[in-house]
Amino acid sequence: MPEPVQPQPVVTGLTTAALFLVLTIDEGGEDAARDLLADVSTIERVVDFRAVGIGVNVVAGIGSQAWDRLFAGERPAHLHVLEELHGDKHHMPSTPGDLLFHIRGAQQNVCFEVARQIMNQLDGAATVVDEVYGFQSFGHRNLLGFMDGTENPTGIEAFGAALVGEDEPDFTGGSYVIVQKYRHDMKAWDDISTEEQERVMGRSKIDDIEMSDDVKPANSHIALNDIEDENGEGLDILRANMPFGSFKDGEMGTYFIGYAADPAVTEQMLENMFIGDPPGNYDRLLDFSTAITGGLFFAPSKDFLDDLPPAPEQPEETDDDMQAPPVKAGSLAIGSLKRSVLR
Numbered sequence: 001m002p003e004p005v006q007p008q009p010v011v012t013g014l015t016t017a018a019l020f021l022v023l024t025i026d027e028g029g030e031d032a033a034r035d036l037l038a039d040v041s042t043i044e045r046v047v048d049f050r051a052v053g054i055g056v057n058v059v060a061g062i063g064s065q066a067w068d069r070l071f072a073g074e075r076p077a078h079l080h081v082l083e084e085l086h087g088d089k090h091h092m093p094s095t096p097g098d099l100l101f102h103i104r105g106a107q108q109n110v111c112f113e114v115a116r117q118i119m120n121q122l123d124g125a126a127t128v129v130d131e132v133y134g135f136q137s138f139g140h141r142n143l144l145g146f147m148d149g150t151e152n153p154t155g156i157e158a159f160g161a162a163l164v165g166e167d168e169p170d171f172t173g174g175s176y177v178i179v180q181k182y183r184h185d186m187k188a189w190d191d192i193s194t195e196e197q198e199r200v201m202g203r204s205k206i207d208d209i210e211m212s213d214d215v216k217p218a219n220s221h222i223a224l225n226d227i228e229d230e231n232g233e234g235l236d237i238l239r240a241n242m243p244f245g246s247f248k249d250g251e252m253g254t255y256f257i258g259y260a261a262d263p264a265v266t267e268q269m270l271e272n273m274f275i276g277d278p279p280g281n282y283d284r285l286l287d288f289s290t291a292i293t294g295g296l297f298f299a300p301s302k303d304f305l306d307d308l309p310p311a312p313e314q315p316e317e318t319d320d321d322m323q324a325p326p327v328k329a330g331s332l333a334i335g336s337l338k339r340s341v342l343r
């Protein structure tokens with residue numbers, strides 16, 4: 001019988017507050033990043049204990065390029081840089097990110113405190129490329145006014161959908177997580193009728209009831225995301241989306257986060273949304289929602305973080321290296337370039 005593995009807190013109930021923090025690791029910051037990853041569950045435990053009765057948890061994810069900078073040996077089989085998608089009308093970007101921290105709590109103060117401790121420890125070793133404070137908006141509704149999370153798998157099915165099983169023995173209990181920040185065009189959304197909004201979603205707005213197949217439009221969000229494998233078995237992911245907004249930045253929307261045992265499931269949904277199923281039949285929700293960030297990370301189990309594999313060997317410096325001008329690490333260079341575009 002295989003040893004039980006302790007996952008990070010991927011499968012938890014919905015909280016009222018969250019903080020999504022995406023960082024790039026600076027050149028030479030790898031050791032500090034490894035130390036932080038080994039300490040992240042201690043940070044969570046201490047803040048949770050101090051914040052009596054509030055509750056907070058954090059999931060740490062690692063991007064594909066960062067993985068090879070941090071660890072020698074095996075990689076999670078399906079970890080890669082998220083691929084951009086170009087549909088006929090809508091574009092899905094892939095933006096820089098080496099580390100993801102998904103911090104959830106009953107109040108924003110505890111999420112902030114966990115982030116503060118993470119950033120203190122990473123001081124000078126990493127750069128924040130995205131920081132989004134999510135909030136619960138009137139009983140699980142997103143800013144479009146619809147309930148979000150209804151069809152999430154629950155119980156044992158949630159674990160099966162979100163966590164890697166025995167097929168990747170080195171990474172059992174981990175999870176592939178995709179995040180995207182979507183900006184909503186609230187004016188365009190408010191300009192269409194409630195009935196039209198319901199046809200965009202494929203569900204009723206007040207009661208949150210799914211439309212029957214004969215009336216649900218093929219380009220509704222639900223029709224394109226309710227997917228099956230070749231044997232007709234439903235394919236699920238575990239979502240923990242949160243509304244966010246900033247009047248100063250003039251943007252508000254939905255921060256999408258989806259955990260999966262295999263990222264191909266989430267990527268199939270994204271392809272259906274952006275390219276369409278069949279191609280051209282894209283998700284109507286995208287006419288009101290623009291993806292402005294996107295990244296794929298692997299959130300290993302707690303056991304993995306407690307006993308990290310060795311760091312990769314550093315190549316020995318040659319005389320040529322000594323004379324060459326300093327070269328920036330790839331992900332950092334891309335990160336700083338994109339950052340000026342994102343902000």
Ligand code: HEM
Nearest residue numbers: 146147148149150151182222225226254256266269270289
């Ligand atoms: C603008 C961003 C998004 C918004 C506002 C949004 C909103 C919603 C809402 C309101 C529902 C119906 C209630 C529920 O079951 O949760 C839903 C369902 C769902 N969404 Fe999204 N979503 C967004 C992006 C995504 C993305 C990027 C994915 C996948 C990559 C996704 C996957 C799903 C799935 C799998 C369902 C359940 C489908 C079913 O009925 O089986 N969503 N979403």
